[in-house]
Amino acid sequence: MQSLTNRSKIVAKKEMTFTERLYLPAIFSGMLITLRHFFKRKATIKYPEQTREFSKIYRGQHVLKRDEAGAERCTACGLCAVACPAEAITMVAAERKRGEEHLYREEKYAATYEINMLRCIFCGDCEEACPKEAIFLTDRKVDSLYTRGEFVFGKNILVESLIKEKQVDVTVRETPDVAGFKKHKEYAHNIVK
Ligand code: SF4
Numbered sequence: 526m527q528s529l530t531n532r533s534k535i536v537a538k539k540e541m542t543f544t545e546r547l548y549l550p551a552i553f554s555g556m557l558i559t560l561r562h563f564f565k566r567k568a569t570i571k572y573p574e575q576t577r578e579f580s581k582i583y584r585g586q587h588v589l590k591r592d593e594a595g596a597e598r599c600t601a602c603g604l605c606a607v608a609c610p611a612e613a614i615t616m617v618a619a620e621r622k623r624g625e626e627h628l629y630r631e632e633k634y635a636a637t638y639e640i641n642m643l644r645c646i647f648c649g650d651c652e653e654a655c656p657k658e659a660i661f662l663t664d665r666k667v668d669s670l671y672t673r674g675e676f677v678f679g680k681n682i683l684v685e686s687l688i689k690e691k692q693v694d695v696t697v698r699e700t701p702d703v704a705g706f707k708k709h710k711e712y713a714h715n716i717v718k
């Protein structure tokens with residue numbers, strides 16, 4: 526068969542030499558490799574007793590941000606769901622009623638918003654796609670849970686708390702370019718605390 530890449534190798538079964546047939550040299554060289562690894566610096570750590578330092582922009586569990594007045598920023602545009610390569614995000618949009626302005630910042634909001642954490646690959650595409658700076662990944666780790674259903678996180682888990690101390694500071698995730706862009710008057714409404 527003609528090769529397209531010239532990377533294929535023809536493998537031939539060759540006769541073993543006398544030393545190879547003894548097996549002992551191969552066993553000893555294998556044991557020597559194991560012994561050498563005893564004295565090498567270990568690549569693993571004893572988690573959970575030890576933990577590594579995480580990057581400030583670690584991509585962990587998502588948060589749906591509120592604005593400065595505490596209203597949900599998400600307008601259920603669906604761009605995060607479209608951008609998601611794992612198809613982990615689903616939502617149902619609803620129209621804001623009169624008197625709900627303090628709950629939802631835009632006229633349309635997500636009545637339900639779900640992320641399937643078993644599908645999510647924590648790529649951050651949803652965060653980048655969001656025009657309202659409503660969704661961010663955080664340094665929080667997703668808990669270990671027992672059933673598949675529990676990994677579908679709804680708004681009760683994703684929307685950030687109204688308590689200031691429990692809110693996530695996402696400004697560390699901002700690149701200088703994005704920070705500069707937000708100083709533009711026209712986009713001032715998108716400033717996230
Ligand atoms: S981080 Fe990536 S995979 Fe996870 S929900 Fe966002 S876009 Fe989808």
Ligand code: SF4
Nearest residue numbers: 599600602603605655
């Ligand atoms: S999180 Fe952002 S991108 Fe996703 S639906 Fe809400 S506003 Fe749109």
